[in-house]
Every structure is written in structure tokens, then in C-alpha cells.
Amino acid sequence: MLTAQQVAFYETFGFLVFRQLFSAEEMVVIDAEFEAVMTEGLAGKPFRGDKRYAVGGCVERRPALRRLIDDDRIYEPVEQLIGAEVMWWASDGNYYVGDTQWHPDATEFVTGGRIKVALYLDPVTRETGCLRFIPGSHRQPLHGELGILRIGRIKQNIAEGVLDPEILDSYREQGIDVDQPAFGVQPEDLPAYAVESRPGDVVLFDQHLFHGSFGGHVGRRMFTLNYYTAPRTAEAAAVFRREWSAIGNRLQGRLHEDAVLQSDRPRLQRLVAPLHKWGWTHLAER
Ligand SMILES: O=C(O)CCC(=O)C(=O)O
Numbered sequence: 001m002l003t004a005q006q007v008a009f010y011e012t013f014g015f016l017v018f019r020q021l022f023s024a025e026e027m028v029v030i031d032a033e034f035e036a037v038m039t040e041g042l043a044g045k046p047f048r049g050d051k052r053y054a055v056g057g058c059v060e061r062r063p064a065l066r067r068l069i070d071d072d073r074i075y076e077p078v079e080q081l082i083g084a085e086v087m088w089w090a091s092d093g094n095y096y097v098g099d100t101q102w103h104p105d106a107t108e109f110v111t112g113g114r115i116k117v118a119l120y121l122d123p124v125t126r127e128t129g130c131l132r133f134i135p136g137s138h139r140q141p142l143h144g145e146l147g148i149l150r151i152g153r154i155k156q157n158i159a160e161g162v163l164d165p166e167i168l169d170s171y172r173e174q175g176i177d178v179d180q181p182a183f184g185v186q187p188e189d190l191p192a193y194a195v196e197s198r199p200g201d202v203v204l205f206d207q208h209l210f211h212g213s214f215g216g217h218v219g220r221r222m223f224t225l226n227y228y229t230a231p232r233t234a235e236a237a238a239v240f241r242r243e244w245s246a247i248g249n250r251l252q253g254r255l256h257e258d259a260v261l262q263s264d265r266p267r268l269q270r271l272v273a274p275l276h277k278w279g280w281t282h283l284a285e286r
Pocket of ligand 1: 096099100105118129130131211212213222224
């Protein structure tokens, strides 16, 4: 159960950190299963390290990872923050490469609560690629005022071949020089909070929060679990579908596994019911 202070912290700053939520013994198993999923996804090819390698449905593929979705230590804070209408969305497993430029995962506000839970499998510090947050940027007006920061991430996505270069035209049309650092400051020097973490720690944040990572090594390992308020309207559902169309080609593999979609665990059944309702059980790499 989160304390009233933790809830207030989350609502005000947009994130929470839980230290050593998982024991060293549990992390050995989690680490091994994560590696098994990532290795399987590489299908015998080496990780080249020239761009992020991301596997969709990461935690759904192995029993010890799958259990995290409805593990009390993760699920209860999420439900407390999002409410009883919480829906399981998806997970990803990642080998990151270098910096991740500033961005929010969500930019629209019609959808309700949106929480990402991140576990880093190696120690990460401010200098070695831990998550950095701009506190309070999950809310307007700060969220909108920071919009220009997204250019760095968009350029990164263009370089990785997942976005078309024309996407920058809308910024140019507003008279923005996309080659100048936003706010005249190098991205890594922007005022932000660095969430240093070690294996066993759990970082939870509102997906509207601006976040990034700087100074990390090639192959930085982390995975996420994502929970949303189940859509109450067709408009909210359309946002999720649209976002999936935009990001689906960054993730390898199917997003959901039958072991989760058809689970006999009541909590999991409740969490995936909206996926069945909206026809989202077969989202896959395009
Ligand atoms: O660890 C990183 O490089 C960034 C993680 C991130 O941007 C995310 O999970 O949305």
C-alpha cells in the first residue's frame, strides 16, 4: 500500500522509485529469463550494438517474468495510482545503445492513467545511463512547454529508420531551427532528476513525463511493464491503436502471449479483459 506521501509525490512529480523490491535471488532468475528472451529474439545473430534492440511481449514469454505482471509488489501500487479500471498493455525488453534523448511516451491526455514500470538489470548512475526525469512534466502546462525537446528523440528515431525525416517539417514550419539544442542547452545539461538504480530496484512513472538517459553503455539492459486505464471511450481507444501503429515497427515479435491472454489467474484475467474487448490480442511486429 502506497502512503499518502508517495501518492502525492507521484501526482506532483510524476514518478516513484522502490528500492530493492526484488531480492538478489529473484533477480538472478529474472536476469536469466530476460537474457533467454533477448537471445531467442536475436535468432542466432549477434547484437550489433548500432541501435536499440527491443523485443515486444518480453515479460509474457517466460514464467518468472510473466508473474511480475500481477505480482503484488508491482500491481498494487499501479492499481492504487490508476484505479480499478487498470488494463495490462504490454512490455518490452531492451538493449539500449548510448543516449536516449528526451521524450514523453504519451502526449495525449484523453486516455486516463498511464504507468510504465522499468527494471534495469545492471547498476546505472547519472553518468552511466540511468533514467532522468523532468519532474512535473507529466502535467500541463510544463508538458506542452517542453514539446520542443522531442526533436532530439525524433532525430534519433529518424537515424534508426523508424520515423520519416519529413516529420521534422512541422517544427521547421513553426520557425524552429531543429539543429539547435532546445533551450540553448545540451540535452544532458537540462535540469532534471537522475534516478540511479541497481538490480532489484523498480522505477515507476507516468508516461506523460519527459524522460531520457545519457552516458549509458552499448547494450544497457532494461525491461518495462506498461499499464493503462482501460479505454472508457472510442476516442481513448483510438489513441492507443494509433500509438501502436506508430511504434509497432520498433519492437520485434508479438506483443501478447496466450499464457497471459488465457490465464486462469483472476487478476490477470481482469487485466487483459479490455485487450479482448478492443480486439488487441494479436498486435505484432509489422
Ligand atoms: O533507458 C533508456 O535509455 C530510456 C528508457 C525509455 O525511454 C523508456 O523506457 O521509455
